[in-house]
Amino acid sequence: MHDADELSMAIVEAVAEQEGVDVIELEPPLYEAIDTEALETLFATSTAGADASVTFTYCGYSVRVDGTGDIRLSKASADASSSTVRA
Numbered sequence: 248m249h250d251a252d253e254l255s256m257a258i259v260e261a262v263a264e265q266e267g268v269d270v271i272e273l274e275p276p277l278y279e280a281i282d283t284e285a286l287e288t289l290f291a292t293s294t295a296g297a298d299a300s301v302t303f304t305y306c307g308y309s310v311r312v313d314g315t316g317d318i319r320l321s322k323a324s325a326d327a328s329s330s331t332v333r334a
Contacts, residue, residue: 252287254287254290255283255286258277258305258310258318259277261310261318262308265320274306280305280306281305286301286312289301290312290314300312300314301313308320308321308322309321309323
């Protein structure tokens with residue numbers, strides 16, 4: 248399904264794209280928002296993470312990752328908009 252580092256990178260790239268910045272400009276680093284090792288382990292195989300989903304907040308976005316590889320970002324504000332990124 249996902250290489251462990253690919254999932255974390257896909258999340259960071261999706262948020263950076265929404266913010267219109269380079270990934271190195273995002274603060275804080277993703278690992279301060281979620282245990283990236285645990286996230287990557289959960290989705291490491293197609294069977295282990297197939298029915299799983301995780302939602303967390305990162306850089307002002309609600310980030311939802313599911314076992315299909317979809318990353319859904321919703322701006323954490325009253326006028327929330329969302330987008331889905333296929334990782």
